[in-house]
Amino acid sequence: VRRTRQQQWRCSDVTFQCANQGLCQQWIQVINEQLSLLANRPKSLLVYINPYGGKRRGKRIYKQKVAPLFRRACISADVIVTERANHARDHLKTEANLDKYDGVVCVGGDGMFSEILHGLVTRTQTDSGVDQNQPDAELVPCSLHIGIIPAGSTDCICFATVGTNDPVTSALHIIVGDSQPMDVCSVHHDDVFLRYSVSLLGYGFYGDLLTDSERKRWLGPARYDLSGVKTFLSHNYYEGTISFLPAENNMGTPRDKLQCRSGCCVCQHKPSSKDNKQWEMSEEKENSGWSVIRGKFIAINGASMSCACPRSPKGLSPSAHLADGTTDLILVRKCSRLDFLRHLLRHTNKEDQFDHSFVEVHRVSKFRFQPRHHELVSLEDLSESPKKTGFSPICSAQTTCNYSTAHSSWTCDGEILPHTAIQVRLLSCFARNKESQPEVH
Numbered sequence: 054v055r056r057t058r059q060q061q062w063r064c065s066d067v068t069f070q071c072a073n074q075g076l077c078q079q080w081i082q083v084i085n086e087q088l089s090l091l092a093n094r095p096k097s098l099l100v101y102i103n104p105y106g107g108k109r110r111g112k113r114i115y116k117q118k119v120a121p122l123f124r125r126a127c128i129s130a131d132v133i134v135t136e137r138a139n140h141a142r143d144h145l146k147t148e149a150n151l152d153k154y155d156g157v158v159c160v161g162g163d164g165m166f167s168e169i170l171h172g173l174v175t176r177t178q179t180d181s182g183v184d185q186n187q188p189d190a191e192l193v194p195c196s197l198h199i200g201i202i203p204a205g206s207t208d209c210i211c212f213a214t215v216g217t218n219d220p221v222t223s224a225l226h227i228i229v230g231d232s233q234p235m236d237v238c239s240v241h242h243d244d245v246f247l248r249y250s251v252s253l254l255g256y257g258f259y260g261d262l263l264t265d266s267e268r269k270r271w272l273g274p275a276r277y278d279l280s281g282v283k284t285f286l287s288h289n290y291y292e293g294t295i296s297f298l299p300a301e302n303n304m305g306t307p308r309d310k311l312q313c314r315s316g317c318c319v320c321q322h323k324p325s326s327k328d329n330k331q332w333e334m335s336e337e338k339e340n341s342g343w344s345v346i347r348g349k350f351i352a353i354n355g356a357s358m359s360c361a362c363p364r365s366p367k368g369l370s371p372s373a374h375l376a377d378g379t380t381d382l383i384l385v386r387k388c389s390r391l392d393f394l395r396h397l398l399r400h401t402n403k404e405d406q407f408d409h410s411f412v413e414v415h416r417v418s419k420f421r422f423q424p425r426h427h428e429l430v431s432l433e434d435l436s437e438s439p440k441k442t443g444f445s446p447i448c449s450a451q452t453t454c455n456y457s458t459a460h461s462s463w464t465c466d467g468e469i470l471p472h473t474a475i476q477v478r479l480l481s482c483f484a485r486n487k488e489s490q491p492e493v494h
């Protein structure tokens with residue numbers, strides 16, 4: 054493998070020459086024997102392709118760029134082209150014979166990755182008799198790694214873990230058995246499990262943006278730009294109470310300008326599972342450690358990784374870590390449109406997007422949100438009936454916008470959650486033990 058520009062990898066050829074054919078055969082045999090001894094390298098993979106992700110190029114990308122590399126590396130792949138949403142998740146949950154494989158590969162975007170993650174984690178818990186509805190259940194780690202071949206619209210998880218959205222680079226990472234542990238949050242509503250999240254949990258601005266963009270899926274990736282402008286102009290804010298437990302013993306802060314890369318020292322020095330157990334058992338201490346903030350928020354974001362993507366190369370929280378057992382909770386309070394625009398623009402330049410009086414950021418291990426008004430909406434209501442019509446008048450920097458609606462919705466790695474009152478917890482059993490974290494190639 055040879056490294057080229059912008060974190061991209063390409064195949065490199067090395068030519069050995071020898072006049073003696075017998076000796077050549079011996080070389081080939083020895084090289085193949087040595088390669089088969091590399092336990093990290095997968096030999097058998099289960100591949101799911103979403104033919105409708107991004108610009109609908111998943112099948113072509115796999116056939117032209119990935120399959121030939123897998124063949125050269127003597128990796129056998131069982132390929133399933135999905136026929137509906139949640140096909141991959143359901144297949145993994147119930148049918149797939151996981152003993153046959155060294156890893157699962159997803160060809161698609163963040164939504165497809167989320168399907169695979171849910172399928173694998175749920176299958177592992179079901180097989181081990183763990184009830185995911187218990188917010189404090191100790192989850193059993195998954196034994197299979199997940200590989201991502203980017204073929205979606207944003208591919209934020211691939212970008213944050215590999216550093217580029219390039220199918221060949223991702224395929225080569227899979228082939229050489231490269232892996233990156235990753236934090237996973239569980240999201241509950243009371244005692245009902247909703248979803249897992251590895252990237253962004255967003256309420257308010259990003260929740261509204263994603264809800265609107267789902268209705269414009271036919272537009273392809275351009276839907277995010279259109280919905281972004283519409284949501285910005287709507288300038289809604291939402292009332293509620295956010296409670297969070299600050300992360301303990303972590304070595305970094307969301308504003309320390311450190312960037313998490315593979316081999317990151319903060320992720321490698323996260324608290325040991327022993328420290329964590331003592332801490333989890335101390336309910337009293339935990340209760341006293343919670344901070345509570347009530348207010349009107351334009352956006353509430355829980356970023357478990359930087360959430361960088363080509364559209365926002367710094368991401369929502371540039372110093373968030375991939376595997377330190379924490380999430381960065383970003384609160385953007387009600388402010389003028391102009392101020393909010395200034396904040397958004399700082400995601401694309403070198404200025405600190407948290408350096409505003411109306412923005413605060415905390416590194417946390419758990420958080421809860423309770424909207425001010427009780428929620429009466431169902432998932433159907435959220436996805437089908439637009440809550441707002443038209444735009445409110447454009448505000449100047451000093452004007453207060455009085456346009457408030459009771460609820461936004463949470464987007465969880467691109468999917469819309471059916472509840473607004475949620476509890477979020479970093480899964481300590483995944484995050485504290487390197488071997489047991491879900492790993493991404």
Ligand SMILES: Nc1ncnc2c1ncn2[C@@H]1O[C@H](COP(=O)(O)OP(=O)(O)OP(=O)(O)O)[C@@H](O)[C@H]1O
Nearest residue numbers: 106107135136137161162163164165205206207208
């Ligand atoms: N065959 C299929 N038909 C319809 N929907 C599918 C199919 N297979 C998967 N899906 C769903 O399509 C949704 C979007 O897929 P995906 O994440 O691959 O692309 P994207 O939304 O364009 O990219 P991103 O999530 O990176 O923005 C996923 O939530 C997945 O459940």
